Every structure is written in structure tokens, then in C-alpha cells.
Amino acid sequence: MRRNIILLYFLFIISCAPLSKYRDLPEVKAWESEIEKFEQLDITKSYPSDAIMFAGSSSIRMWSTIGKDMLPYNVIQRGYGGAKLSDFAVYADRIIYPHPCQAIVIFIANDISGNDNDKSPLEVSQLFKKTLYIIRRKFADTPVFWISITPTPARWHVWPEIKEANGMIREICESHRNTYYIDTGKYFTNPSGLPRSELFVEDKLHLNPEGYAIWTGIIKNELNEVLLNK
Secondary structure: OHHHHHHHHHHHHHHHOOOHHHHOOHHHHOOHHHHHHHHHHHHHOOOOOOOEEEEEOHHHHOOOOHHHHOOOOOEEEEEOOOOOHHHHHHHHHHHHOOOOOOEEEEEOOOOOOOOOOOOOHHHHHHHHHHHHHHHHHHOOOOOEEEEOOOOOHHHHHHHHHHHHHHHHHHHHHHOOOOEEEEOOHHHHEOOOOOEOHHHEOOOOOOEOHHHHHHHHHHHHHHHHHHHOOO
């Protein structure tokens, strides 16, 4: 109980805090050209108002069959390789605000990767809360889905930290209206509890077609359960 109270306090603080700590970082500014490409797409291409936005990191960007896999839903694909919540939160308004849509689905998995500059699980959850706050400023009632960070062979050594971040984000989703946590972990681990290497490409980080097929089934089931029952 005490832990939950402390967590909620910190999440309230971050929802009100500015993003200047991250906004001026070179690693965040480096994505400006990618965001400008999205903005050009917004000018040159039109999307139906019932589309579902899929936004986040390289697993979204590399999902080459997403348009077919998500039928009959229309898709707006806004993934950029290497995305972290610390930069996505900075650019979230520019990525999401141009698109009134039926739902927003987010997958970002690079804030904890085994590097010296990794964020703590609490910081990751705070950044998710800030991203959700930004979305809700314009889209108060649009369903938002967070796809849990996948257990991968390449990052298994930091899975305890990733799992903790997943748990904190789940708590946020469960405490906010129209916000949903899509739990994929059990589908990507074997009976021994280890990542299923056969679901990943050679880098053991990104999904192969079989992995995307599993993702498709899980995500579409969650979308159907929420959107078809509205």
C-alpha cells in the first residue's frame, strides 16, 4: 500500500513537470528529422478518422505487414528506430495530435537496454505517465493501448528491470480510464521461462514474421475487446 502511494505521488509530479530535462539532449534532438518526415506525411497523405495509430520504436517501424495484419482496421504507422520514451514524450504532440483516430497503440522498448545510461523502471513509468498526460490534453476519451516490452534474448540480462517497468506501467493503465495494458510476455517465453529465440530475427531483439503473427493475434484481440464493445 505504501509503495503504491509513493508511486502515485511521483507519477503526479511527473505529469506536471516540464520535459526540458530531455528536450535539449542531443540524443533527443537527433530525431528531429524523423519527426519532420512524419509531418510531411501528414501533409501529403490523408487518413480515415477511424484509423488506429501505431506509434513507437523500431518494432513498429519494421512491421511491414501491419496494414494487412490489422485489417479491417485502418492503420497510421508512426514508428522510428531506437525510440525511447524520453524522446517520444518530447515529440508526442507532433506525432499524435494531427490524427483524430479510433485508438492509439504504443510500443517503446529502448529505455532499458543494458547500457550505462539506462533509465530506472520508475523513470520509465514516469515518462509513460507524462506521454499519457500529453495525449489526454487533446484526446481525452481515445483508447490508448500500451504493448508490454517484450522479453528478448538480446536484453534478457536486464529483464528484471524491464519486467519491473512493465509492472509499473500496467498499474498506470489500470488506474486510468480508456487506457489498456497489452501483456505479451507469456507468449514470448518458453516453458522454462526463457525467451523464445525462434520468434526473433538474427539480432535476437526484433520480431521475425512468426513473432509478428503472434503479436498480431494478441493486439487485435485486445483492440476487438475494447473497440467492438464501445
